[in-house]
Amino acid sequence: MASNAMFAEVAALAGDPARAGMLQALMDGRALTASELARIAGITPQTASGHLARLTTAGLLAVEQQGRHRYHRLASPAVAQMMESIMLVASPPEPARRKFTIGPRDAALRAARTCYDHLAGRLGVALADALVAGGQVELAKDGGLMTDAGVALLRQLGIDVDPMVRRSTSARGRVLCRPCLDWSERRPHLAGAVGAALCSLSLANGWIRRIDGTRAVAVTPKGERSYRELFGICGGEVAH
Amino acid sequence: MASNAMFAEVAALAGDPARAGMLQALMDGRALTASELARIAGITPQTASGHLARLTTAGLLAVEQQGRHRYHRLASPAVAQMMESIMLVASPPEPARRKFTIGPRDAALRAARTCYDHLAGRLGVALADALVAGGQVELAKDGGLMTDAGVALLRQLGIDVDPMVRRSTSARGRVLCRPCLDWSERRPHLAGAVGAALCSLSLANGWIRRIDGTRAVAVTPKGERSYRELFGICGGEVAH
DNA sequence: CAGATATTTCGGCCATTGCCGAAGCGTCTC
DNA sequence: GAGACGCTTCGGCAATGGCCGAAATATCTG
Numbered sequence: 097m098a099s100n101a102m103f104a105e106v107a108a109l110a111g112d113p114a115r116a117g118m119l120q121a122l123m124d125g126r127a128l129t130a131s132e133l134a135r136i137a138g139i140t141p142q143t144a145s146g147h148l149a150r151l152t153t154a155g156l157l158a159v160e161q162q163g164r165h166r167y168h169r170l171a172s173p174a175v176a177q178m179m180e181s182i183m184l185v186a187s188p189p190e191p192a193r194r195k196f197t198i199g200p201r202d203a204a205l206r207a208a209r210t211c212y213d214h215l216a217g218r219l220g221v222a223l224a225d226a227l228v229a230g231g232q233v234e235l236a237k238d239g240g241l242m243t244d245a246g247v248a249l250l251r252q253l254g255i256d257v258d259p260m261v262r263r264s265t266s267a268r269g270r271v272l273c274r275p276c277l278d279w280s281e282r283r284p285h286l287a288g289a290v291g292a293a294l295c296s297l298s299l300a301n302g303w304i305r306r307i308d309g310t311r312a313v314a315v316t317p318k319g320e321r322s323y324r325e326l327f328g329i330c331g332g333e334v335a336h
Numbered sequence: 337m338a339s340n341a342m343f344a345e346v347a348a349l350a351g352d353p354a355r356a357g358m359l360q361a362l363m364d365g366r367a368l369t370a371s372e373l374a375r376i377a378g379i380t381p382q383t384a385s386g387h388l389a390r391l392t393t394a395g396l397l398a399v400e401q402q403g404r405h406r407y408h409r410l411a412s413p414a415v416a417q418m419m420e421s422i423m424l425v426a427s428p429p430e431p432a433r434r435k436f437t438i439g440p441r442d443a444a445l446r447a448a449r450t451c452y453d454h455l456a457g458r459l460g461v462a463l464a465d466a467l468v469a470g471g472q473v474e475l476a477k478d479g480g481l482m483t484d485a486g487v488a489l490l491r492q493l494g495i496d497v498d499p500m501v502r503r504s505t506s507a508r509g510r511v512l513c514r515p516c517l518d519w520s521e522r523r524p525h526l527a528g529a530v531g532a533a534l535c536s537l538s539l540a541n542g543w544i545r546r547i548d549g550t551r552a553v554a555v556t557p558k559g560e561r562s563y564r565e566l567f568g569i570c571g572g573e574v575a576h
Numbered sequence: 577c578a579g580a581t582a583t584t585t586c587g588g589c590c591a592t593t594g595c596c597g598a599a600g601c602g603t604c605t606c
Numbered sequence: 607g608a609g610a611c612g613c614t615t616c617g618g619c620a621a622t623g624g625c626c627g628a629a630a631t632a633t634c635t636g
């Protein structure tokens with residue numbers, strides 16, 4: 097069966113430590129150069145070049161040439177979702193996790209990070225919890241739904257909800273969102289169009305800023321204030 | 337970063353052709369013995385034993401001992417979702433796919449198969465299309481919603497919808513479902529609790545039956561009649 | 577045009593690991 | 607209890623593939 101060989105090839109590509117590191121670094125949705133990815137993965141540029149070529153021809157990455165730089169990014173949201181689902185399976189169960197949670201970089205990732213186009217980590221989960229507690233969002237295992245109050249909040253924040261609104265038959269006016277099981281918190285955060293909108297809004301408003309070359313983000317003082325006022329999230333909840 | 341090593345380990349486990357074959361064979365949610373899996377993967381039992389041990393200690397598989405047989409199954413729905421998301425990335429784009437679509441086994445899988453706990457392939461997509469066309473379901477990229485007519489249909493079919501119904505605030509009475517991008521059709525089919533209920537109902541009513549040791553299913557004459565009468569799906573649509 | 581930087585190609589070394597044959601250990605059956 | 611069957615462990619072979627150094631190519635800068 098040909099699809100089996102293709103499956104194994106894709107999984108094996110993601111299964112090398114160096115390539116896995118590069119793919120994870122690209123999980124924030126941005127495009128990085130080969131040299132940056134080589135440094136992140138801890139290998140020499142020539143080795144990285146080979147890896148990146150294989151990832152690109154397999155359709156996992158897309159490249160964009162700008163002068164002497166070649167910017168690599170994940171080829172599609174499907175790749176990002178694959179990465180997230182592997183992370184979920186790979187994240188060890190609670191008891192065994194304590195001894196792994198040590199490095200400062202790991203701690204920053206667990207506190208707040210971007211998950212391709214939306215927020216994850218303690219911040220992402222706290223945001224989802226706050227919206228559920230406030231009656232703006234309903235999250236189930238199979239899906240999520242913005243309430244009228246939730247849609248009103250999005251409008252108040254200046255988010256254009258029109259493209260998200262269902263207009264047909266009985267679900268008129270409803271906005272659907274997607275729950276995404278957080279691999280570090282093991283509880284759902286908000287994904288989909290609504291999650292992406294909240295994430296880009298947070299970045300645009302300076303509530304969060306990206307940390308160096310990882311996909312971790314830091315909550316700014318301004319962000320702490322806004323999150324507290326708008327959603328009732330207390331800073332300590334996220335800062336740990 | 338420890339999570340990186342765990343990630344690569346999981347992906348590498350799925351990235352071996354023999355192990356990938358075994359994992360795919362388990363995608364129908366049933367439990368198989370080591371010998372069966374060895375035969376499916378085309379390797380000797382002692383080699384399979386080693387693979388299965390590694391998959392189990394990594395948390396991808398769960399084993400259940402019954403006498404001298406050891407039944408292996410996917411450890412969790414999260415593993416099934418990981419497999420599905422890898423398949424989606426691994427499925428080649430439309431133009432390049434033609435030359436791979438040859439084997440009869442492959443053809444059967446593309447016609448109708450189970451995807452862990454729900455239906456996929458042309459049958460699964462046709463079912464979703466029919467429900468959307470009939471106004472019983474609304475599917476968006478981020479989620480799906482049963483309409484009143486859809487809930488009524490589920491009740492008529494004898495499906496207990498009570499555990500699925502949202503009871504809080506503004507979404508009172510709504511039933512959420514999950515769209516799942518079909519890796520062979522590249523269009524969404526129905527997953528989540530609703531999809532699982534329809535699949536188990538189809539099996540229980542004899543509308544479909546499993547084919548040998550794969551996760552492909554065949555639509556029975558009775559099934560063709562039922563699908564046509566209940567959902568308006570014409571048999572040729574699925575049989576190709 | 578010369579030097580610096582980013583990236584790729586080539587060649588060879590070495591570790592990992594998938595594979596099977598042989599043998600050992602439980603479990604079921606007669 | 608003897609034999610059959612399912613599964614696992616052990617040992618050794620062979621191939622895959624990741625890695626780097628050296629060198630070539632392309633682009634930008636002065």
